Amino acid sequence: MIKIDARFKLLEPLPTYLLACSPSPVARPPYRELTLRGFDVRLERGGRTLELSTTNGPNGDGFHSRGLAFARRVVPLASDMSLEQQIVLPNVGDAVGISWRLLGNRITPVRLTTTPIFSSAEPISSEIFVFEAEHDGGRLTWLPFRRAGKIIVDANGQCIEPAVAIGSDGQENTAAPSAFVFDLGRRPALLLLSVELPTSGAADPLIGEFLANVANSQREDRNLGAAA
DSSP: OEEEEEEEEEEOOOOHHHHHHOSSOOSSOSEEEEEEEEEEEEEEETTEEEEEOOSSSSOSEEEEETTEEEEEEEEEEETTEEEEEEEEEETTOSEEEEEEEEEESSOOOEEEEEEEEEEESSOOOOOOOEEOTTSTTOOEEEOSSTTSOOEEEEESSEEEOOOOOOOBOSSOEEEOOOEEEEEESSSOEEEEEEEOOOTTOOOOHHHHHHHHHHHHHHHHHHHHHHHO
């Protein structure tokens, strides 16, 4: 598993009677906490399956800057082809971006299946991500708790039910709401997870910066290939 351990805080509306009767702030925070433990990542190539893993969180080339943790890892798949993985983690939490693409002179078909795995001290819904067509462009959302915000996924792959079987170990409740399948190539496969924002909220600009960096790296590779 690619370990992440990113915390997501899901806003929970307080009952109106508490707001009316309590002149001071309520002791407990108005949100529920969920942890993205990581991603189960499997590659299928030439009839063989490879599982990606890390031991101490995202590794490879990386840096911390302006509230952003970034990691890049390159995994050799053949003598002339590699897998590039990039991860971005805003230090304030509530969002994760991850991308994969193939590098090399001879690209052969590779299918990647990734399953985000979440945990919480509270019971977690067993529902899967669903498509909400009423939003502009549509989006995939998952409601981990009955009275709290949603987890939102933006991806350019296919969403399926996961094959990873998980449950409770007596201390932590775990859930894998869906898996995502990508047919890899030079074009980045993208998976972004974030929390549902209040109406007045704005998306973290660092995620937009991550998307721009991924797009720029793809353009640079094309330019290098053309120059060669």
